[in-house]
Amino acid sequence: MKKLINDPVDVVAESVAGFGAAHADIVRVVADPLHVVRRDAPVAGKVALVSGGGSGHEPLHAGYVGHGMLDAAVPGAVFTSPTPDRILAAMQAVDAGAGVLLIVKNYTGDVLNFETAAELAAAQGIDVRTVVTDDDVAVTDSLYTAGRRGTGGTVLVERIAGAAAERGDDLDAVASIAAAVNADARSMGVALTPCTVPHSGEPSFALAEDEMEFGIGIHGEPGRETLPMEAADRIVDRLLDVILPDLPFASGDRVLLMTDGMGGTPLAELYIAHRRASERLAEEGIEVVRSLVGDHVTALEMQGCALTVLRLDDERIELWDAPVQTASLRWRR
């Protein structure tokens, strides 16, 4: 294992400290219990969005804290859910009286710990709703989950619900938009290489030089099957062959297409995949009206890619395009 780290025990704390140093114009880092809040939190009158989960998926979630997206992110240890006390502290820090929406990826540990934190917060009079994301079509009831896993769609939920909160929607409305976006998003990924958790020092699984893991999870957990390595276009088609019929997406749909890296994939390769995915969607009569290409939900240094397709409508496009000011997504059109 070769990593740009110091003691594996300090990886998350040191990384979040560096994040705070780099983006002090956007966030504040609270060291104990560790969480990241937007600099101007709590924002009067606004519903607060809180997400979190195991570290190792950067820029998820801290990279999405800021205007138009999350109010707080709660990083756990690498691939390990944050504890309820940490989640509760983040909720308390950002609640401005309008309530808190928890956005939770569907992994057993996260669901349990966020549920406990929600109960503790409710006992303190904080109005809480929870949306569990489960956009990954690869597997059901995996190593870490009951049901489907939450992956790339989580970023889209955070952005669109974050924009709704920013325009002044109340807690039920923001929760409803978040749930609807999750329901209309589908993702699937493929790994070319495994990843190594700093603590363990050993790759999470083995892949031969001529193999890929199809339907990989973001913790290196198994996918659907190990397949012979193929050309990028064939891999993209395989992913879309599962993604598109699942919702199903249909001719005439307008969609957002996210081509996501896994942490170790060169950007140029992601654009090659994005090119084929765009072509294929056009062939199916599906119009890609928004694109996102890069590392958004990663698995340490894993190589590979994941595609997320989200059905859009006028409202979602308007919310997507609204100003956002986070470390990793930022625009004002």
Add this chain to the structure above:
Amino acid sequence: MKKLINDPVDVVAESVAGFGAAHADIVRVVADPLHVVRRDAPVAGKVALVSGGGSGHEPLHAGYVGHGMLDAAVPGAVFTSPTPDRILAAMQAVDAGAGVLLIVKNYTGDVLNFETAAELAAAQGIDVRTVVTDDDVAVTDSLYTAGRRGTGGTVLVERIAGAAAERGDDLDAVASIAAAVNADARSMGVALTPCTVPHSGEPSFALAEDEMEFGIGIHGEPGRETLPMEAADRIVDRLLDVILPDLPFASGDRVLLMTDGMGGTPLAELYIAHRRASERLAEEGIEVVRSLVGDHVTALEMQGCALTVLRLDDERIELWDAPVQTASLRWRR
């Protein structure tokens, strides 16, 4: 070699096509001869900035085409300079009569080809200036260069000179700012793993599991020395031990600190390095007033990092903060 590609021959064309599909709101891709221009080029009255070089360093340069940065980028084959005809076509596409500034990284092939293109453009009446970037303090007269190599500082030159052009500075003024930024920027990198050029299929060099290449170039060309692998903080200190005395940076300086990935380094690790670099600069009395962390000038899937330190003044900060709208750098403060 395991890459998310189709035929190695098509890597650049397919990647740039995907880039164009993803960012049609910002750029136009011209397929033959291949170059990328900002969507609204030529921009009346504005000095045009053109850069380019071998591919494999994405998002450099196409990711920096847009308002407030480059008017055109000219990608060559992987790690191979674009030919003069391609550079000339880009210059013709973006020149609006106010002249063209060429920003060229100091590699022999790039310097020659951009020089030829500049002569051809001048013969057609285009007013041309050239700034050659050479911010990398690692080596002098390397495999690819006479003098120092141009690396991360190039992004900062493109941004700050791009902002100067956007505010209406004339060609001499923009060239002068670009040269001054290059002169005040220093970079150095370290590789933990090699990279593999798609055409060759073999890693560019070998590193044992307990080794790192100190002073690596962005083509995998040798650095200063192969050293035993160390903790991140020690690696960062080693880099700054060379970077800081070189300008030299001094107590009281205000700087921009860029912690750059090589393509395959997880973002979380870059933040760990950025944390130590920020601390170290503070210890030296140098104030980090702007930060940039992520993949900006890469070498395919190489793992490692590079640090760039740029001395700032009020004007440079104002130009840095001015609106920028490219695929990979985007803000309006």
